[in-house]
Amino acid sequence: MMTGRRVIPLRWPAAVAVGVVGIVGLVAFTWPFFVTADVARDHGNDAPWLFAVLLGLLAVVCLAEVTAGRLDAKTIAVLGVAAAAGGGLRLLSAGTAGLEPMFFVVIVAGRVLGPGVGFVSGALAVTTGALLTGGVGPWLPFQMICAGGIGLGAGLLPVRAGSRVERWALAAYALVTGLVFGLFMNLWFWPFLGTGAPTGMGFVPGAPLQDNLAHYGLFYLATSLGWDLPRGVLNAVLVLVAGPALLRVFRRGARRAAFGVPVVFAPAPGRDAAPHREPAEPHDEPPVVPLHDAEHPR
Amino acid sequence: MARLELRPRLQHPAAWWLWGLGLATAASRTTNPVLLLLVVGVCVVVVAERHDPATVNPLPAFLVIGAVIVVFRIVMTALLGNGFVGQTVVVTLPSVPLPDWAASVRIGGTVTLESLLYAAYDALRLAAVLACLGAANALASPRRLLRYLPATLYDVGTAVVVGLTFAPQLLTDARDVRAARTLRGRDGRGVREMARLTVPVLETAFERSLGLAASMESRGYGRSVRSTTTSRRAATGLALAGLVGVLAGLYGLLDSSAGGVLGLPVLVLGALLAGSSLVVGASRDPRSGHRRDRWTWTATTTVLAGAVPAAVLVIASAGGWPGVVPSQQAQLPEVPLLAVLAVLVSATPAWFTPRPREVAP
Structure with missing residues (x-):
């Protein structure tokens, strides 16, 4: 049942934009590993700020491309719910830094409503969380790109919707993304530490790739894994326990919103000639609840 | 002086953010602890004078995070050392032997004053940048900036506003559902309970969002943005x-x-x-706004007050003035007077900007 699969279709310009921003994001995170010593020494202090500004701009451009002129009121409302759920969970978990169950909502939204919505809702959930907690800073663009990518990936996972495998695949995905998110998010400030990092764990400009990778690996093990592993496990467990029910909630919501159902104006018999909605393929579509019913929930 | 007293109102949010970013730029250019503490002090003073009392003040949280970073970095440096080799040994900790693959790492060993100071100065710089951002967050809530999104992002901005409005309601719903479950004899703890909570809460949220969408559609939502295929x-x-x-x-x-x-x-x-x-x-249809922020001379002056320390310290660090990047020695670092004055200039918005409206008690 793929009613809401193409709520925000990713057309080729948007797909290219997301791809290029993904590449720039990857460069923004991994540049310390492949630049020469001169470049690293000259720009080591400015690069994180440069990339924060650049990624902020690119994330916004990317959002504009993905959503260009194609969001109707229902999509906005559903995105709002995803953003609110993500932001609210962020607000709840503000005391326990690292334990962020936010991704669990983003993953489910991306899974049900497609990669386009996954990307936008991931980016918006992070933004909403930051606005709610008053935590807007240079880390926000990096988080937006990462969370957007997580939602996008969840939409692209090659498992059949509603199958038994889906639950386990999503749980595994949640665990992996929880770890990878931390792995990448450290990288934006790690070169910053420079010689300030613990012995043998710092960024050495111009050192061979494997040296820096080894140093970073140790740094990750020593400082970050303790936060990332619980977060990944928590998200995976949440997906396992609540995933199927939540997927159903989102699918039902998407079906009731009846995305992509064309509005057809037809002369109706009798005096009630109000426009009504007709599903495009009656045998394939579920019974459509007219939108005005949603205002008076039963 | 009574003539200079401005009518109480909130200053344009962009002015406060540009001021904060200017001060953060200044802080990121130096590791002089005196200058950095001065920057933090300026943030605290300005926020104390001009913070909107109707909203929560996020600055203390930022300051706490900054303090934690400083302490954490010092402790980590004492335990694991850093790339900075010093002469003055403070204390020698027992060291732990490690296997070959981790030979580059050390745990324990000699702790030198220089490496500790280096870590402290560097962490203090990050803490000062955080304080500047916290001050910007406190002086002008970033959600007030949402109004200035370009028309192309109108939809996205609306979704964020919907999210911001729904999030507190979601929390209230979650509390209600939890209270109901407690009455039925569940203790409401653990992952399984949390998972049970999500279904009714999100169901309600979807219900509400579809209602909102219907009302938006019936009120002609989205007619204010003009966008053609060509554009x-x-x-x-x-x-x-x-x-x-x-x-x-x-x-x-x-x-x-x-x-x-x-x-x-x-x-x-x-x-x-x-x-x-x-x-x-896309372009937006001209429309009147409710309580629109006005850009006045105080806003311009605020931005300039933030730009002064940024400019001075960028020049200072590029020119290598003494004391901007102090040496790690057990003495008070040299303090460049001009930089101190520049940072003090950025504190002036605490007095010349309009006072935010008092909340009725």
Whole structure:
């Protein structure tokens, strides 16, 4: 049942934009590993700020491309719910830094409503969380790109919707993304530490790739894994326990919103000639609840 | 002086954010603890004077995080050392032998004053930047900036506003559902209970959002943004060209063998093109606004007050003034007087800007 699969279709310009921003994001995170010593020494202090500004701009451009002129009121409302759920969970978990169950909502939204919505809702959930907690800073663009990518990936996972495998695949995905998110998010400030990092764990400009990778690996093990592993496990467990029910909630919501159902104006018999909605393929579509019913929930 | 007293109102949010970013730029250019503590002090004073009492003040949280970073870095340096080798030994900790594959790491051993000071100064710089951002967050809630999103992002901005409105309601719903479950004899703890909570809460949220969508549609939502196929195509073209430019510029910048001179201009050009796609894509119908923020002379002066320390310290760090990056010695570092004055200038908005409205008790 793929009613809401193409709520925000990713057309080729948007797909290219997301791809290029993904590449720039990857460069923004991994540049310390492949630049020469001169470049690293000259720009080591400015690069994180440069990339924060650049990624902020690119994330916004990317959002504009993905959503260009194609969001109707229902999509906005559903995105709002995803953003609110993500932001609210962020607000709840503000005391326990690292334990962020936010991704669990983003993953489910991306899974049900497609990669386009996954990307936008991931980016918006992070933004909403930051606005709610008053935590807007240079880390926000990096988080937006990462969370957007997580939602996008969840939409692209090659498992059949509603199958038994889906639950386990999503749980595994949640665990992996929880770890990878931390792995990448450290990288934006790690070169910053420079010689300030613990012995043998710092960024050495111009050192061979494997040296820096080894140093970073140790740094990750020593400082970050303790936060990332619980977060990944928590998200995976949440997906396992609540995933199927939540997927159903989102699918039902998407079906009731009846995305992509064309509005057809037809002369109706009798005096009630109000426009009504007709599903495009009656045998394939579920019974459509007219939108005005949603205002008076039963 | 009574004539200078301005009518109480909130200053334009962009002015406070530009001021905060200027001060953060200044802080990021120095590791002098005196200057950095001065920056933190300026943030505290300005926030104390001009923080909107109707909202929660996020600055203390930022200050606490900054303090934790400083302590954490000092403790980590004492335990694990850093790349800085000093002469003055403070204490020698028992060291732990490690296997071969982790030979580059050390745990324990000698702790030198220089490496501790280096860690403290560096962490203090990060804490000062955080304080500047916290001050900007406290002086002008970032959600007030949402109003100034370009028309192309109108939909996205609306979704964020919907999210911001729904999030507190979601929390209230969650509390209600939890209370109901407690009455039925569940203790409401653990992952399983949390998972049970999500279904009714999200069901309600969807119900509400579809109601909101229906009401938005019936009130003609979205008629304020004008966007034609041509303008959208132009925006897409600009965005893609800009993104390619950014990629090429980055490549040039990071790989110095491939024309490093061209890197930065191409990068800036690409960023400008991509940014202009936001302007070209759609336009907004002129409409009147409720309680629109006004840009007045105080806003301009606030931005300038933030720009002064940024300019002075950028020049100072580029020119290598003594004391901007102090040496790690057990003595009070040299303090450049001009930089101190520049940082003090940024505290003046605490007095000349309009006072926020008092909340009725």
